[in-house]
Amino acid sequence: MRLVLVGPPGAGKGTQAEVIADELGVPKISTGDIFRANVSGGTPLGLEAKRYMDAGDLVPDEVTNRMVADRLAQDDAQGGFLLDGYPRNTEQAEVLDRLLAEQGHALDLALELTVADDEVVRRLSGRRVSKSTGKVYHLEFDPPEDPESPDLYQRSDDQPETIKNRLKVYAEQTEPIIGHYEAQGKLVRIDAVGEVGSVTDRAMAAIRDRTAE
Ligand code: AP5
Numbered sequence: 001m002r003l004v005l006v007g008p009p010g011a012g013k014g015t016q017a018e019v020i021a022d023e024l025g026v027p028k029i030s031t032g033d034i035f036r037a038n039v040s041g042g043t044p045l046g047l048e049a050k051r052y053m054d055a056g057d058l059v060p061d062e063v064t065n066r067m068v069a070d071r072l073a074q075d076d077a078q079g080g081f082l083l084d085g086y087p088r089n090t091e092q093a094e095v096l097d098r099l100l101a102e103q104g105h106a107l108d109l110a111l112e113l114t115v116a117d118d119e120v121v122r123r124l125s126g127r128r129v130s131k132s133t134g135k136v137y138h139l140e141f142d143p144p145e146d147p148e149s150p151d152l153y154q155r156s157d158d159q160p161e162t163i164k165n166r167l168k169v170y171a172e173q174t175e176p177i178i179g180h181y182e183a184q185g186k187l188v189r190i191d192a193v194g195e196v197g198s199v200t201d202r203a204m205a206a207i208r209d210r211t212a213e
Contacts, residue, residue, distance in 0.1 A: 001026060001108050001109070001207065001211070002100065002105060002107050003024070003026075003110075004082075004107060004109075004111070004181075005017055005082065005084050005111050006111065006112045006174070006178060006181075007113030008117070008120050008170045010121075010123040011113040011120070012115070012123070012199060013113060014032070014084055014136060015136060015196055016113065016192075016199060016203055019200050020203055021082040024207070025080075026080040027081050028084060029077065029082065029083050031067070031068065031084075031086040032085045034071070035053060039053070048063060049063070053156075054157060054162070056162040056165035057169060058088055064088075064092065065095045068083075068095075068096070068099075087177055088177070093177045093181070094180075107181075107184075108211075109207065109210045110178075111190065112178060112187060112188070112190070114189055114191055119193060120163070120167065123138060123141070125158065125163070126140050128147070128152040128153065130144070130151050131151050131153055188209075188210065190202040
């Protein structure tokens with residue numbers, strides 16, 4: 001299964017991607033996670049990406065597309081993958097189509113997670129991440145054992161002004177890819193509000209329906 005998750009910041013793409021990729025037995029490829037690992041490692045890619053990420057803007061396509069092409073060329077992605085956070089504009093969606101076509105493949109499904117803006121703000125302002133395990137918590141919806149633990153941090157792009165810009169960037173640059181996938185008959189939309197497990201159930205039902213077609 002070759003699948004992309006589309007949705008605004010905080011829609012729960014990372015949370016769902018973890019479980020869905022596991023269920024499908026394909027690698028979860030998150031461009032945000034790859035950029036953050038490079039930022040932590042102080043690599044040239046991380047240094048370049050950081051200034052865009054901190055502002056809530058997209059990292060330039062040239063950098064992002066090359067990074068994704070390299071990742072998709074790895075052995076574990078040959079039988080399928082779940083992309084989380086890519087593509088994020090029409091140019092990236094077209095590059096992905098071409099990349100897959102060159103390998104004789106095509107995307108099976110673009111799964112859109114829908115969440116209203118006020119819920120996005122609640123989710124992102126309460127998000128905390130464990131430094132040691134990378135696990136993502138929410139202070140209200142999925143609270144860590146010790147909310148004051150020094151092991152927890154808040155992502156630098158989860159500040160109110162940056163969240164506002166990320167939502168704007170999503171509406172202006174990412175939402176058009178929904179039309180791109182709709183035109184290809186690949187888009188399935190699910191409601192991403194509710195218990196994490198219920199959202200996963202909806203996602204897996206949509207994937208099963210697509211596989212059965
Ligand atoms: P990225 O890391 O992809 O950020 P994002 O798309 O803004 O998404 P998030 O990771 O913020 O949210 P999510 O949807 O994964 O939600 P999560 O599961 O964590 O990208 C970061 C930056 O990198 C970009 O701004 C850009 O600069 C750059 N970048 C990345 N990809 C790029 C690309 N392709 N091109 C160019 N630049 C790129 O959940 C959020 C919170 O909600 C958590 O606390 C979670 O516990 C909670 N939660 C989850 N599900 C539920 C639920 N059902 N109910 C209640 N709470 C929930």
